[in-house]
Amino acid sequence: MNPIIELAKQYNLCVIEDAAQAHGAEYKGKKAGNLGDAAAFSFYPGKNLGAYGEGGAVTTNSETIANFVNRYRDHGSSEKYIHEVEGYNMRMEGFQGAILNLKLKFLDKWTDLRIRNARIYDSLLQDIDDIIIPRRIPDTKHVYHLYVIRVKNRESLQNFLFDRGIATGFHYKYPLHLQKAYTHLGYKNGDFPITEKVMQEIISLPMYPELSEEQITYVVENLKEFLSVS
Numbered sequence: 001m002n003p004i005i006e007l008a009k010q011y012n013l014c015v016i017e018d019a020a021q022a023h024g025a026e027y028k029g030k031k032a033g034n035l036g037d038a039a040a041f042s043f044y045p046g047k048n049l050g051a052y053g054e055g056g057a058v059t060t061n062s063e064t065i066a067n068f069v070n071r072y073r074d075h076g077s078s079e080k081y082i083h084e085v086e087g088y089n090m091r092m093e094g095f096q097g098a099i100l101n102l103k104l105k106f107l108d109k110w111t112d113l114r115i116r117n118a119r120i121y122d123s124l125l126q127d128i129d130d131i132i133i134p135r136r137i138p139d140t141k142h143v144y145h146l147y148v149i150r151v152k153n154r155e156s157l158q159n160f161l162f163d164r165g166i167a168t169g170f171h172y173k174y175p176l177h178l179q180k181a182y183t184h185l186g187y188k189n190g191d192f193p194i195t196e197k198v199m200q201e202i203i204s205l206p207m208y209p210e211l212s213e214e215q216i217t218y219v220v221e222n223l224k225e226f227l228s229v230s
């Protein structure tokens with residue numbers, strides 16, 4: 001983040017963190033959500049801190065941004081009956097807030113378990129030549145919403161593991177610049193060669209706090225079997 005923040009300062013830009021998967025993550029002693037001008041967290045049920053339905057939050061230290069966000073989430077209104085701008089209805093249900101408040105108490109414990117699981121994966125996968133495991137950057141706390149490795153033939157690997165009762169995911173399958181929604185920006189295949197290469201190799205292995213060492217070992221054994229037969 002530091003180089004990004006430096007660059008933003010140089011060009012007088014705002015930095016908005018995508019902290020959707022980063023609850024509790026840290027960078028050089030600071031929590032995610034507190035690194036840029038504002039940050040967006042997701043409370044989608046599958047996230048490290050998930051509601052029982054859709055939810056999210058914006059964090060910021062700027063009063064101007066806080067007022068702006070508050071207005072937009074409530075039909076552009078900061079005072080009943082008065083609508084200063086066109087806005088949206090992005091109000092989170094009170095029920096979701098109650099659930100999140102309860103679950104928040106367990107977040108640190110769940111994060112520790114995710115980190116433990118990632119360490120087990122790291123130790124079992126680190127010496128396998130055909131796999132690239134997630135890199136850890138010094139002075140950061142990675143909270144492992146996902147455990148993403150890089151392999152060749154990820155589609156065949158996914159099918160192979162699926163047949164053995166192991167679910168995996170692609171996060172994500174296509175890069176942003178090739179999504180139809182962004183065709184107006186004029187990018188084409190080949191414009192971001194590293195992104196495009198990595199995108200075809202990434203696969204997310206099972207990762208959640210309750211995952212056991214035995215289950216991780218089962219995933220890794222099957223992964224090794226795939227690599228030896230493919």
Ligand SMILES: Cc1ncc(COP(=O)(O)O)c(C=O)c1O
Pocket residue numbers: 018020021041042043044055056
């Ligand atoms: C990195 C990242 N950013 C943003 C989002 C969007 O989250 P939401 O749909 O809850 O706004 C997600 C959701 O999966 C995500 O993983």
